[in-house]
Amino acid sequence: MEDDASAPTAPPAGATTTMLTPQTLTLASLSLAVVCLAILVFFTRRKSRTTGNLLLLVGPPDGGKTAILSTLVYEQTLPTHTSLQTNASTVALPALKKTLTVVDIPGHPRIRNQVNEYIADSKAIAFVVDASTVSRNGPAVAEHLHIILNALTSLPPSQALPSLLILAHKSDLLKSGTATSATSEALAVNRVKTILERELEKRRVSQYGGVGVEGLGEEGERTEMGGLECSGDKGVFRFDDWEGGEVLFFGTSVKVGGGEKGEMNGLVSLQQWMEDNA
Structure with a gap:
């Protein structure tokens, strides 16, 4: 009996075959596109992390922003006055042989939104709160x-x-039972954090109820803003659960008109953060 020449030849033992169907090619193309997109986003975000070189000082008027700026720049606290102009100065970080530009943005309602002009190039935003008056403000x-x-x-x-x-x-x-600066700083942080969480939660609940929140910049103005989303229980606003990322608290102080050149006063924690993250 003659062999049938048209019969298919069996593959060798242990060999595997791959069928390239149109569906397989489509899935492979989609997978490659997803990988390329992920790589693009990764390197875009890395670039944005390394380009920011600004530390923005923001917050309500009379909180002490300009005094902090002068202490960081001149290592000495100079007398200041309320200003409606943005100030920018370069702070030297000798240990790193680097500099960091610090921008003081006034807190007046008419110009405080200037933060949006600098935020894309900022490494950090320092929101300055007067811990001695935050209870009433x-x-x-x-x-x-x-x-x-x-x-x-x-x-x-991508930012x-x-x-x-x-x-x-x-x-x-702030007065405490002991005279240590560390205790005063911890007391200030606890007070500011507690009061701000309470007030921001009030604003979140007002917006959640559909009534908006009152803007203090214009009389009678009501607005709706995001930024209060939290991952905790029932979405209650807590800085530890804020979906925008980690929020760091530092207790700070300066001696206006006093202190010798080279003395950081009560800005040691902020200065250390700058040196660690510049």
């Missing part, structure tokens, strides 16, 4: 901070979020 301070939180979470996905620092400033004015 809580709603106004929270309204200003809400603007910052909204601006941060409104950045495009890495700048770090958010909240400075519980003038901590030396």
Whole structure:
């Protein structure tokens, strides 16, 4: 009996065959596109993390922003006055042989939104709160901070979020059972954090109910802003659960008109953060 020449030849033992169907090619193309997109986003975000070289000082008027700026720049606190102009100065970081530009943005309602002009190039935003008066000014301070939180979470996905620092400033004015500066700073941080969480939660609940929140910049103005989303239980606003990222708190103080050149006063924690993250 003759062999059939047209019969298919069996593959060798142990060999595998791959069928390239149109469906397989389509899936492979989609997978490759997803991988390429992920790589593109990764390197775009890395670039945005390395280009920011600004530290923005923001917050309500009379919180101490300009005094902090002069201390960081001149290592000496100079007398200051309320200004409606943005100030920018370069701070030297000798240990790193680097510099960091610090921008002081006034807190007046008419110009505080200038933060949006600098936020894309910032490494961090330091929100300065007068810890000695926040108990009575809580709603106004929270309204200003809400603007910052909204601006941060409104950045495009390719833009890495700048770090958010909240400075519980003038901590030396708080009275405690002991005289240590560390205790005063901890007391200031706890007070500022507690009051701001309470006031921001009020704003979140008002917006959730569809009534909007009152903007203190214009009489009778009501607005709706995002930036208060949290991952915790029932979405209650807590800085530890804020979806915009980590929020760091520092207790700070300066001696206006006093202190010798080279003395950082109560800004050691902020200065250390700058050196670690510049």
